[in-house]
Amino acid sequence: MSDRTLPTGKTSAAALRGGARSDRGGGFLGRYGLWIFAIIVLIVAPQIMTTGFSRSLLSQIGISIIFALSYNMLLGQGGMLSFGHAVFYGLGGFVAIHVLNAISPEGFALPLELLPLAGGFGAMIFGAIFGWISTARAGTTFAMISLGIGELVYAGTSMFPELFGGESGISGNRVTHTGLFFNYGPQIDVYYLIAGWCLICTIAMYLLTRTPLGRMANAVRDNEERARFVGYDPRMVRFVQYTLASFFAGVAGGLTAVNYEIVTAENVSAVTSGSVLLMTFIGGVGNFAGPILGAILVTILQLSLSSITETWQLYFGVLFIVMVMFAPMGLAGIIALHEPIWQARRLNRLIVPYAIGLATFLLMGLGLVALIEMNYYMSTTYDASIPMELYGQEVSVQAVMPWLLAIAVTVVGGFLFRLAIRRIRHSWDGVIHDIKQEAA
């Protein structure tokens, strides 16, 4: 397992080359342009999206980005597939909420801005303990230990109600009046706190990839034996990487405590661990920016899909499986695949086939979603004779017509999509052929 951990080898090499290129690509803007752009987006986004929903969505995205990046320190950079990363997110949250409850302007006056650090350091202590246990092994054994620790901690939360608050969790009040900049009543204040920490953590984690530790983590992932031969102790490398990753997960947990003012056992559960795995993988583990993309996409889908449809997890599962089967390098990998074509200025030849592909896919999806929703409605509602609402129409699931229509749309859409895929493949091969000819 250790010798063929992940399809990261190639893509991460490409990512590193990409990084090196932007270094060489002279000038201040070439070097820091992306970061400046990110900062501007972070500042401006909540001023454009002013509704309560979109601001809390942005806050959650910020937290998810830190969490997913910290997970990628394990999976992408260290080759450690963990099924229990939420342990550090959740425990960090619990530490932070207890500290939050201890804060008072008269007594223990910790500035609220530093609360995530409490979560981070709290989680780091647990990270050191659990990391020492689990990093002795790599591969499947590591994955299994992480699963065991995750379940252990989750089951353990119900045993200490004073610490974890049992079913209802621990709640707190973020308006402690100890903040240096804001009082953190309105969501926008909290957003800027999260954005600030998100930026700091992202930069820190990016810089970590360029330290000897980050490089050795890659080396241990790719070839443990050789790393040992060079003189590094693979276990030590994994241990330090693991502990640092749990620190950042704890910061994310601490921000959750501020954002929601409540931390429950749900935060350490396997579901949370699973969702960070989804984010990281869908975004792409081979590229530093991958988990950021994944965190943004998955958080938006989670929050908006769950308010639209009850069976959002089904769509989620399908998305995940499709990614594993057809694009194991994730969104970032797909983007990286197009980079040489972009540089050869031939992307325009793919636009039309892609647009056709998207249109036919949407047609097929329209029918498929209708089928799924009608099916779901029929088996979960008390009285199926009450018409359901679908695409703004009233639809009776007991009639035959809607079903026939949905099946027809799905089949026709699917057929056209297949044709479109063939066309995309054809154009793709043509473009690659041309680029190769040019280079030769």
Place this chain on the structure above:
Amino acid sequence: MLEIVVFSLLNGLLFGMLLFMLSSGLTLIFSMMGVLNFAHASFFMLGAYFAYQISTVTGFWVALIVAPLLVGGIGMLIERYGLRRVHKFGHVAELLFTFGLAFLIEEVVVMIWGRIPVDYGVPADLNYTFFTLLGTNFPAYRAFILLIAVLMFVALFLTITRTRIGMIIQAALTHPDMVAALGHNVPRVFMMVFGGGTALAALAGVIGGPILVTEPGMAFLLGPIIFVVVVFGGMGSLGGAFVASILIGVIQTLAVALDWSLGGTLGAIGIYLPTDGFIGTLARISVSQTAPILPYLMLVLMLIFRPKGLMGTRES
């Protein structure tokens, strides 16, 4: 007290046997293909639901045969058109594929049968008391489960160690190229094994459904614990899985029945711990409260001290 111990042991044995039926398929798939099938408990759930659906039409005995076959067929299709495609991306991708599959199957089950438990009960033919011991009844259905599990273990063990099919299966794991060179279709062997493993899980679902609750969360509840069994017993070892299943079943059932706590035990010999604060909480926790964490504690300890597992021969 004796009655509690005897029935806890019996029920522990029963739970252990169910765990074994589940984990035997997982062990088979793992030792053959090196794939830790995260969706294994989902196939178990499918078995229970299929059996429920079939038994409403034809009765339990037909369902006992047909449901595992159907689920095994689905397993084969999933291997052929899903897992095999992912294989070239390595083990982690395969693992993630089955991880996503578990999500998917749960949602599909909700989509077809709804969120509330279905009414899948003990079949009428087996709904009587087998024997009465110390004033407590032991239902015939539980004896039936024990019987099926023992039959399954013997059949599986003999197939793998004593037949030509078992020989090819074992050889295909370690020397796939050699087996292929001898004229066996290795991908097809993989497909059959995956189908066989999922069919075994479904069989466990058919007979386990009536005594557990057949609802969409059942896979999620059982999923992690069968990993404990397989890893604890030693990955790829059928005998290890058997011993580990019984051990975990009995330990967990016994733990649930005990209400001893640290404070109470020390109190009995004259040492009194404070009753408030963290130590108070710790002293009040009873053995039965620790029951849910025991299997995972066993798993973690085993992996730390003997990553091969109880009877395993290799580490990963």
